[in-house]
Amino acid sequence: xxxxxxxxxxxxxxxxxxxxxxxxxxxxxxxxxxxxxxxxxxxxxxxxxxxxxxxxxxxxxxxxxxxxxxxxxxxxxxxxxxxxxxxxxxxxxxxxxxxxxxxxxxxxxxxxxxxxxxxxxxxxxxxxxxxxxxxxxxxxxxxxxxxxxxxxxxxxxxxxxxxxxxxxxxxxxxxxxxxxxxxxxxxxxxxxxxxxxxxxxxxxxxxxxxxxxxxxxxxxxxxxxxxxxxxxxxxxxxxxxxxxxxxxxxxxxxxxxxxxxxxxxxxxxxxxxxxxxxxxxxxxxxxxxxxxxxxxxxxxxxxxxxxxxxxxxxxxxx
Numbered sequence: 001x002x003x004x005x006x007x008x009x010x011x012x013x014x015x016x017x018x019x020x021x022x023x024x025x026x027x028x029x030x031x032x033x034x035x036x037x038x039x040x041x042x043x044x045x046x047x048x049x050x051x052x053x054x055x056x057x058x059x060x061x062x063x064x065x066x067x068x069x070x071x072x073x074x075x076x077x078x079x080x081x082x083x084x085x086x087x088x089x090x091x092x093x094x095x096x097x098x099x100x101x102x103x104x105x106x107x108x109x110x111x112x113x114x115x116x117x118x119x120x121x122x123x124x125x126x127x128x129x130x131x132x133x134x135x136x137x138x139x140x141x142x143x144x145x146x147x148x149x150x151x152x153x154x155x156x157x158x159x160x161x162x163x164x165x166x167x168x169x170x171x172x173x174x175x176x177x178x179x180x181x182x183x184x185x186x187x188x189x190x191x192x193x194x195x196x197x198x199x200x201x202x203x204x205x206x207x208x209x210x211x212x213x214x215x216x217x218x219x220x221x222x223x224x225x226x227x228x229x230x231x232x233x234x235x236x237x238x239x240x241x242x243x244x245x246x247x248x249x250x251x252x253x254x255x256x257x258x259x260x261x262x263x264x265x266x267x268x269x270x271x272x273x274x275x276x277x278x279x280x281x282x283x284x285x286x287x288x289x290x291x292x293x294x295x296x297x298x299x300x301x302x303x304x305x306x307x308x309x310x311x312x313x314x315x316x317x318x
Contacts, residue, residue, distance in 0.1 A: 003051045003112035004297035004314070006042055012297050015051070018108065018116040022065050025119050027058035027074065029294075029316035031131045032110050034304040035139065036164060036220070037243055038103070042301065045243065046104055052301075053111030054078040054102040057125055057134040058316070066119045075137040077121040077270055078102040094267055111297060113316055123270045126278040133277045135313060136284040137270055139166055140277070142241070143173040145268030150214045150237040150261075154178050159207065161228055162218030163190040165310050166241060168287055170216050171199060176281035182207065184227075187308055193286040207231050216241050222248040234258040239265050287311045 103109020163185025
C-alpha cells in the first residue's frame with residue numbers, strides 16, 4: 001500500500017499492508033487530517049520514524065475477532081494501552097507505561113491506505129456526520145478535555161491564546177457548552193472563522209487589564225505561555241494545550257506567589273466529540289483550508305507547514 005512516511009524527510013512510499021491480529025481491525029482510511037504534532041515530528045519531536053498521522057475516519061475492512069465492525073465507518077482513539085500496568089489498572093490509560101500512539105510513538109499512523117488499530121479503540125461514526133466533520137473527532141475531543149482540566153462556567157472569564165487549529169477548536173468546544181471566551185491571535189482572518197455570539201476576538205497586545213479566571217494556552221510557544229501568565233488572575237488556571245518542542249522559560253515566582261494552577265491537557269473523550277458533531281453543536285468545516293490525495297501527501301505536508309494555514313486533509317479510499 002501507499003503510505004506517507006517520515007525518516008528524516010517526508011516521503012510517499014510503497015510499504016507492506018498491515019494485517020490485523022486478534023483484537024485488532026484493519027481500516028481503509030477515507031480521510032485523514034494533518035495536525036500540528038505531525039509537523040512537529042518532521043522537526044524532530046519524539047524522534048519518531050515511520051508512517052505519520054493520527055486523525056482519521058475510515059471503513060473497517062477486516063476484524064477477525066469482532067466481525068460486526070466490518071463495513072462500519074469509524075474513527076479511532078490514538079493511544080494504544082497495555083491494560084495491565086499500574087496506570088491502566090488505576091483507570092489512567094492515557095498514561096499507560098507501555099503506551100503506543102498512532103503515528104507518534106512506536107506505532108504506524110494513518111497517512112496510508114490502511115491502518116490497523118485495536119478494536120477497543122474504535123468509535124462508530126454516526127450516519128449524519130460527514131467525513132469532513134468526523135476527521136476532526138480526535139482534536140475536537142482534545143478540545144473538550146479543557147472542560148475537564150479546568151473548572152469553568154458561563155460566568156467565568158476565559159481566554160484562548162492561539163488561533164491555530166487546536167486553539168480554534170477549543171473556542172468551538174467552549175461555545176458548544178455555553179461558555180463565552182476571548183479568542184486571542186495574530187491573524188484576524190483565522191479568528192473570524194469562529195467569531196459569533198459569546199466570542200470576542202483580539203490580538204495579543206489588546207487583551208486589556210482585566211485578568212482571566214481560565215486561560216487556555218494553545219500556541220505551544222514561550223511567548224504564549226508568558227502572555228497567559230501575564231493575564232491570569234491569582235489562583236486562576238492556565239491550561240497548556242499544545243506540545244512544546246524543547247524547553248520554555250517560566251516565571252516560577254509568579255506561579256508560586258499568585259498560586260496559579262498550571263495544568264497539562266492532552267487527549268479527550270471521543271464520545272463527547274462525536275455527539276457534538278452529530279447534533280450540530282460544533283461545525284469544524286470552516287477550519288479546512290485544503291485537501292489533497294494521499295498520492296500528493298508530500299505537497300500536503302508542505303502546505304500544512306505554511307504560516308497561517310489551518311486544517312489540511314488527505315483523501316484516502318472511499
